[in-house]
Amino acid sequence: MAQALRIALAGLGTVGTGVINLLAENGALIARRAGRPIEIVAVSARDRQKDRGVDLSPYAWVDDMTELAGRDDVDVVVELVGGADGPALALARRSLSAGKALVTANKAMIAHHGMELAGLAEGAGAPLRFEAAVAGGIPVIKGLAEGAAANRIEAVHGILNGTCNYILTEMEATGRDFAEVLKDAQDLGYAEADPAFDIEGVDAAHKLAILASIGFGTQLAFDAVEITGITRIRAADIAQAAALGYVIRLIGVADCANGSSGTQRLFQRVAPCLVPRGHALAAVTGPTNAVVAKGNFSGPLLFEGAGAGDGPTASAVVADLVDIARSNVAPPLSLPVASLEAAIPADSGERVNRAYIRFVVADRPGVLAEIAAAMRDAGVSIESLIQQGRPEEGGEVLVAMVTHEGPESAVSRALDLLQGSPSLAEEPLVMRLIG
Amino acid sequence: MAQALRIALAGLGTVGTGVINLLAENGALIARRAGRPIEIVAVSARDRQKDRGVDLSPYAWVDDMTELAGRDDVDVVVELVGGADGPALALARRSLSAGKALVTANKAMIAHHGMELAGLAEGAGAPLRFEAAVAGGIPVIKGLAEGAAANRIEAVHGILNGTCNYILTEMEATGRDFAEVLKDAQDLGYAEADPAFDIEGVDAAHKLAILASIGFGTQLAFDAVEITGITRIRAADIAQAAALGYVIRLIGVADCANGSSGTQRLFQRVAPCLVPRGHALAAVTGPTNAVVAKGNFSGPLLFEGAGAGDGPTASAVVADLVDIARSNVAPPLSLPVASLEAAIPADSGERVNRAYIRFVVADRPGVLAEIAAAMRDAGVSIESLIQQGRPEEGGEVLVAMVTHEGPESAVSRALDLLQGSPSLAEEPLVMRLIG
Numbered sequence: 074m075a076q077a078l079r080i081a082l083a084g085l086g087t088v089g090t091g092v093i094n095l096l097a098e099n100g101a102l103i104a105r106r107a108g109r110p111i112e113i114v115a116v117s118a119r120d121r122q123k124d125r126g127v128d129l130s131p132y133a134w135v136d137d138m139t140e141l142a143g144r145d146d147v148d149v150v151v152e153l154v155g156g157a158d159g160p161a162l163a164l165a166r167r168s169l170s171a172g173k174a175l176v177t178a179n180k181a182m183i184a185h186h187g188m189e190l191a192g193l194a195e196g197a198g199a200p201l202r203f204e205a206a207v208a209g210g211i212p213v214i215k216g217l218a219e220g221a222a223a224n225r226i227e228a229v230h231g232i233l234n235g236t237c238n239y240i241l242t243e244m245e246a247t248g249r250d251f252a253e254v255l256k257d258a259q260d261l262g263y264a265e266a267d268p269a270f271d272i273e274g275v276d277a278a279h280k281l282a283i284l285a286s287i288g289f290g291t292q293l294a295f296d297a298v299e300i301t302g303i304t305r306i307r308a309a310d311i312a313q314a315a316a317l318g319y320v321i322r323l324i325g326v327a328d329c330a331n332g333s334s335g336t337q338r339l340f341q342r343v344a345p346c347l348v349p350r351g352h353a354l355a356a357v358t359g360p361t362n363a364v365v366a367k368g369n370f371s372g373p374l375l376f377e378g379a380g381a382g383d384g385p386t387a388s389a390v391v392a393d394l395v396d397i398a399r400s401n402v403a404p405p406l407s408l409p410v411a412s413l414e415a416a417i418p419a420d421s422g423e424r425v426n427r428a429y430i431r432f433v434v435a436d437r438p439g440v441l442a443e444i445a446a447a448m449r450d451a452g453v454s455i456e457s458l459i460q461q462g463r464p465e466e467g468g469e470v471l472v473a474m475v476t477h478e479g480p481e482s483a484v485s486r487a488l489d490l491l492q493g494s495p496s497l498a499e500e501p502l503v504m505r506l507i508g
Numbered sequence: 509m510a511q512a513l514r515i516a517l518a519g520l521g522t523v524g525t526g527v528i529n530l531l532a533e534n535g536a537l538i539a540r541r542a543g544r545p546i547e548i549v550a551v552s553a554r555d556r557q558k559d560r561g562v563d564l565s566p567y568a569w570v571d572d573m574t575e576l577a578g579r580d581d582v583d584v585v586v587e588l589v590g591g592a593d594g595p596a597l598a599l600a601r602r603s604l605s606a607g608k609a610l611v612t613a614n615k616a617m618i619a620h621h622g623m624e625l626a627g628l629a630e631g632a633g634a635p636l637r638f639e640a641a642v643a644g645g646i647p648v649i650k651g652l653a654e655g656a657a658a659n660r661i662e663a664v665h666g667i668l669n670g671t672c673n674y675i676l677t678e679m680e681a682t683g684r685d686f687a688e689v690l691k692d693a694q695d696l697g698y699a700e701a702d703p704a705f706d707i708e709g710v711d712a713a714h715k716l717a718i719l720a721s722i723g724f725g726t727q728l729a730f731d732a733v734e735i736t737g738i739t740r741i742r743a744a745d746i747a748q749a750a751a752l753g754y755v756i757r758l759i760g761v762a763d764c765a766n767g768s769s770g771t772q773r774l775f776q777r778v779a780p781c782l783v784p785r786g787h788a789l790a791a792v793t794g795p796t797n798a799v800v801a802k803g804n805f806s807g808p809l810l811f812e813g814a815g816a817g818d819g820p821t822a823s824a825v826v827a828d829l830v831d832i833a834r835s836n837v838a839p840p841l842s843l844p845v846a847s848l849e850a851a852i853p854a855d856s857g858e859r860v861n862r863a864y865i866r867f868v869v870a871d872r873p874g875v876l877a878e879i880a881a882a883m884r885d886a887g888v889s890i891e892s893l894i895q896q897g898r899p900e901e902g903g904e905v906l907v908a909m910v911t912h913e914g915p916e917s918a919v920s921r922a923l924d925l926l927q928g929s930p931s932l933a934e935e936p937l938v939m940r941l942i943g
Binding site: 091095105106107211216218220221223224290356363368369370371373374375376378379382384385390392395399400403407 | 530533534537538540541639645646650654660788805808810817819824826827829831834835836843
């Protein structure tokens with residue numbers, strides 16, 4: 074058998090120990106598939122003494138993880154530290170600059186610095202792979218970059234954050250409110266102690282930006298992703314959606330089209346949406362992830378599976394290692410960095426769809442008339458309107474409506490007209506209907 | 509840009525012309541992704557004069573398609589002729605023996621001759637790829653062989669024949685009987701004039717055998733697939749299943765486990781099954797295909813999309829060409845042929861599950877008692893029993909039951925006891941419940 078692919082692991086959290094366990098359990102099979110063994114030679118983490126339930130004695134221990142990049146006995150550095158910047162980025166830069174392959178599960182780092190890192194990788198002729206950065210164990214980067222390579226990808230959408238999907242489907246199943254379910258999710262390990270990146274939609278946006286770049290051949294543009302999280306969704310919204318035949322999911326959507334000037338117009342949004350029951354994404358519950366890529370010849374391709382967890386994430390990390398062992402290495406972002414197109418953010422106001430709009434209003438006469446007048450003046454046509462009978466705590470009343478199909482700019486105009494109105498107890502919540 | 513990858517197309521039916529159209533429309537994009545253009549240089553089909561709606565004048569025409577294998581100006585032969593043997597097999601053998609890459613959508617040929625062809629390919633160092641042979645445009649072979657490469661695959665199951673799935677979901681939606689819906693499917697182009705391979709389950713079995721070999725690392729064993737088609741399913745069965753909360757789908761299932769002797773026990777079956785509503789495969793309607801692969805670290809991975817059609821199939825064919833252009837070529841069956849394990853067919857009698865059993869019986873006293881006695885004597889425990897009130901034409905009555913969980917051998921024993929009984933108007937129909 075050919076020479077082993079020698080790897081160094083930086084970061085020994087759940088994913089790092091997952092990789093160790095996976096290579097221990099499936100190592101012989103993987104060696105047959107890859108044509109050569111994959112062997113860990115060195116590891117690095119913050120605390121050498123911590124008991125991780127795995128035997129680290131066979132591996133060289135390195136205190137300063139960036140030193141892994143300089144070791145002659147290492148072919149691939151596996152970065153599982155996390156964080157967009159800091160030690161992870163330093164290690165990635167140094168590894169690629171030294172011509173060493175880099176495999177990472179770090180979505181934040183790739184979303185922010187993927188162009189630079191891909192450039193370094195291409196310059197040094199070193200593979201850079203990050204299957205585990207998007208949708209956990211689901212081979213969706215491979216599915217887009219290779220499986221759908223014959224297609225112009227017209228759109229990508231999906232459920233990209235397991236924490237949010239767990240919370241939303243729990244709210245749906247139990248009727249409980251966001252804060253309560255979040256607390257449970259934290260106790261169960263489905264949400265981090267600091268859940269902001271997940272529940273604010275940032276994590277899903279990292280993944281969406283990566284998928285968009287690979288799918289459309291455009292430059293990574295994380296800063297152009299419109300992001301709305303799930304923190305403002307109430308049990309009452311879930312109930313209203315259910316009454317209308319919908320469930321609520323945090324959906325990442327991206328599409329790309331030629332603008333009139335010939336420049337690509339890139340639309341990227343992460344936001345909670347109403348998904349009709351019976352739609353494939355409505356059936357995605359718990360911490361599962363799912364991605365639909367629409368190719369101009371393949372039609373829609375759906376990829377679904379576990380979006381997180383040590384086993385699935387380790388599976389994706391090691392799939393990248395197998396590809397490197399097999400010398401299956403395309404450009405990191407599917408196309409050479411220099412040939413990725415610069416795209417202009419699309420004007421979301423021109424998008425036409427139906428919207429769910431929920432107001433929290435003071436319980437007094439005339440409020441409904443005020444809202445209805447604003448809708449009329451902005452040209453928003455109301456399909457159905459539900460005013461909750463019983464006031465919430467504090468005498469507030471929820472009013473929810475679904476609009477007919479129309480441009481998003483009209484809804485924005487209506488909400489502008491209502492801006493500052495003493496009738497509204499909080500900013501209206503807008504969610505689009507999909508499917 | 510590097511030298512073009514030069515291909516020859518054998519077969520100019522819908523898929524062949526689909527490949528021509530795809531390369532015409534997406535050629536520039538594909539050249540960027542593959543690092544070099546993919547160019548058709550020669551074509552061959554039975555009838556040169558036939559109008560296919562595409563301009564063939566840029567390509568050399570070859571009457572005898574096996575000559576494509578000998579052309580110096582061809583790097584890859586694309587076989588889209590079909591048929592397990594005959595000209596397709598001759599072309600495949602000659603191409604690979606000559607060291608030419610072969611891409612094919614021919615599931616029958618791979619299921620029957622895949623081991624021989626993979627051996628030829630490995631011997632000559634020539635790529636052999638067949639993504640389009642399984643599940644149309646869905647990159648499921650890539651998903652298994654590369655995306656899930658870090659896993660021991662424990663089981664594969666899925667909906668692998670779009671014609672059957674279209675017929676079953678049409679029967680479900682309209683309440684009509686099999687023969688009537690088949691006729692419509694033929695008129696609409698969803699079923700062949702000779703539909704036997706599809707509706708008898710053979711086509712799905714070809715695909716299942718290929719997935720099993722790649723997933724489990726076992727030798728291709730098409731002859732060991734247990735096959736039951738959908739021809740005996742009546743509208744009444746669909747209605748009974750619906751009343752119980754199930755839909756009927758033609759499901760391919762394969763799993764592999766170490767037997768007591770250390771030999772792999774391979775189970776492969778294609779048969780109509782009852783799938784609970786809410787299960788991912790119940791939501792797969794029309795000619796869509798879906799495959800679930802369960803990895804020991806990844807957990808279940810679902811791949812879903814169009815299972816047939818010129819666009820999706822061409823998408824899969826050209827994805828293989830892009831991989832070859834990128835020099836991304838692993839062994840055809842994921843592992844070298846010589847290292848694929850010989851597996852013994854698993855004893856299906858030991859499998860434990862619930863079964864739906866439907867009898868067509870004479871409308872006279874004592875029949876139900878006879879059936880119930882046979883079940884009792886064989887140790888089959890009945891969970892629910894539905895006797896249709898109104899006799900069918902000819903005075904026949906349908907009796908359907910669902911058993912409690914038990915070994916399949918017990919059900920077989922019960923049916924053996926009833927064999928030859930004058931009370932039964934036809935062979936009982938058994939379908940397993942999954943999920």
